[in-house]
Amino acid sequence: MRTYRIAVIPGDGIGNEVLPEGQKVLEASAGGRFRLDWQQFDWSCERFAKTGAMMPKDGLDQIRDFDAIYLGAVGFPGVPDHVSLWGLLIPIRRNFHQYINLRPVKLLKGVDSPLKSPGDIDFYVVRENNEGEYSNIGGRLYEGSEAELCMQQSIFSRRGCDRVMKYAFELAKTRKKHVTSATKSNGISHTMPYWDERFAAMTKQYPDVKADVYHIDILTAHFVRNPHWFDVVVGSNLFGDILSDLGPAVVGSIGIAPGANINPEKEYPSMFEPVHGSAPDIAGKGIANPIGQIWSGAMMLRHLGEEEAAQTIERAIETVLADGKSLTRDLGGKANTKELGDALASIVRETTHALA
Ligand code: NAD
Numbered sequence: 550m551r552t553y554r555i556a557v558i559p560g561d562g563i564g565n566e567v568l569p570e571g572q573k574v575l576e577a578s579a580g581g582r583f584r585l586d587w588q589q590f591d592w593s594c595e596r597f598a599k600t601g602a603m604m605p606k607d608g609l610d611q612i613r614d615f616d617a618i619y620l621g622a623v624g625f626p627g628v629p630d631h632v633s634l635w636g637l638l639i640p641i642r643r644n645f646h647q648y649i650n651l652r653p654v655k656l657l658k659g660v661d662s663p664l665k666s667p668g669d670i671d672f673y674v675v676r677e678n679n680e681g682e683y684s685n686i687g688g689r690l691y692e693g694s695e696a697e698l699c700m701q702q703s704i705f706s707r708r709g710c711d712r713v714m715k716y717a718f719e720l721a722k723t724r725k726k727h728v729t730s731a732t733k734s735n736g737i738s739h740t741m742p743y744w745d746e747r748f749a750a751m752t753k754q755y756p757d758v759k760a761d762v763y764h765i766d767i768l769t770a771h772f773v774r775n776p777h778w779f780d781v782v783v784g785s786n787l788f789g790d791i792l793s794d795l796g797p798a799v800v801g802s803i804g805i806a807p808g809a810n811i812n813p814e815k816e817y818p819s820m821f822e823p824v825h826g827s828a829p830d831i832a833g834k835g836i837a838n839p840i841g842q843i844w845s846g847a848m849m850l851r852h853l854g855e856e857e858a859a860q861t862i863e864r865a866i867e868t869v870l871a872d873g874k875s876l877t878r879d880l881g882g883k884a885n886t887k888e889l890g891d892a893l894a895s896i897v898r899e900t901t902h903a904l905a
């Protein structure tokens with residue numbers, strides 16, 4: 550039987566509450582056809598408080614040979630966010646060349662969109678995940694004086710732009726054949742015109758895919774006014790980050806939004822984590838929605854080649870949402886994290902049993 554070795558990093562806050570629900574549902578989907586060998590890592594802000602580091606010095610080496618990484622959330626009050634994130638999440642994304650951050654946005658039955666007439670919303674945000682506006686190059690000058698200033702470099706490499714755009718076009722070929730690029734080349738005078746240039750070059754290789762470009766400001770407006778327009782939206786690290794919180798807000802709840810940090814070449818493990826963070830405001834109460842974590846787990850199984858199990862989980866999510874009886878508060882229900890996880894695990898177990 551095929552066994553997958555999974556590095557589990559619950560991280561901070563609700564990461565610790567939703568991740569076990571993900572493991573439970575994924576176990577239920579295995580149904581004796583494959584095995585999941587979980588290894589737990591306590592890397593977190595709590596570890597930082599004790600040791601001064603989010604993960605051990607050889608942390609990346611410890612997880613390098615796993616088949617995948619299943620992560621909850623990183624960051625908690627007490628440790629500055631840039632310290633915790635650059636100490637754990639961002640090094641994993643970069644060192645393992647997880648240059649695609651794939652985040653589906655889909656309006657599902659049973660979930661209320663805040664829009665009056667949302668229409669059919671089903672698209673992907675493909676976010677560049679290794680470079681762009683996220684950098685540690687920069688610094689302060691003239692500290693403490695009136696002339697004090699701070700600078701931060703953005704990096705847009707040809708390889709970095711081309712590979713994320715190519716991924717977006719290839720994905721669109723399997724869907725509605727439409728790619729939208731997020732830019733801001735009217736205000737940002739070097740990197741964004743370069744991004745546009747690379748996008749224009751890529752469109753030539755995909756004559757059958759419709760391509761359009763919007764500046765990020767009006768694009769956010771269209772996400773709200775016309776979310777049904779989109780199929781695949783490709784954006785830089787920062788723009789993709791913003792769009793992948795806005796998309797889920799438009800389809801109901803950040804709590805159900807899944808994400809995958811993918812190394813398409815499979816030279817390194819990919820990492821699967823919900824879009825949301827550690828939610829300090831509700832952490833410890835047991836009321837967080839585990840669906841984002843569970844759906845990210847389905848994306849992990851798909852990446853590992855377990856398509857049937859992935860689909861079983863995704864269908865169970867649709868069933869539970871449409872049924873509406875076991876939903877958490879963010880979706881207007883009364884269930885707690887564990888009750889929603891149990892409801893999903895039991896549907897998945899039944900379906901998996903019936904398939905066997
Ligand atoms: P957040 O996503 O943690 O929370 C935003 C809001 O959404 C909060 O009101 C929260 O209660 C709610 N929410 C989030 N997930 C939910 C869920 N599963 N169920 C119900 N409600 C949910 O964003 P934030 O407050 O900006 O960030 C908190 C911390 O998490 C910060 O340290 C931030 O840097 C970090 N963060 C980490 C990741 C990650 O690990 N990938 C992502 C985003 C934020």
Ligand code: IPM
Pocket residue numbers: 624634790824826
């Ligand atoms: C996300 C998060 C992270 C990001 C933060 C916590 C660094 O917001 O995964 O979307 O911006 O990539």
Ligand code: MN
Pocket residue numbers: 790791794824
């Ligand atoms: Mn984000």
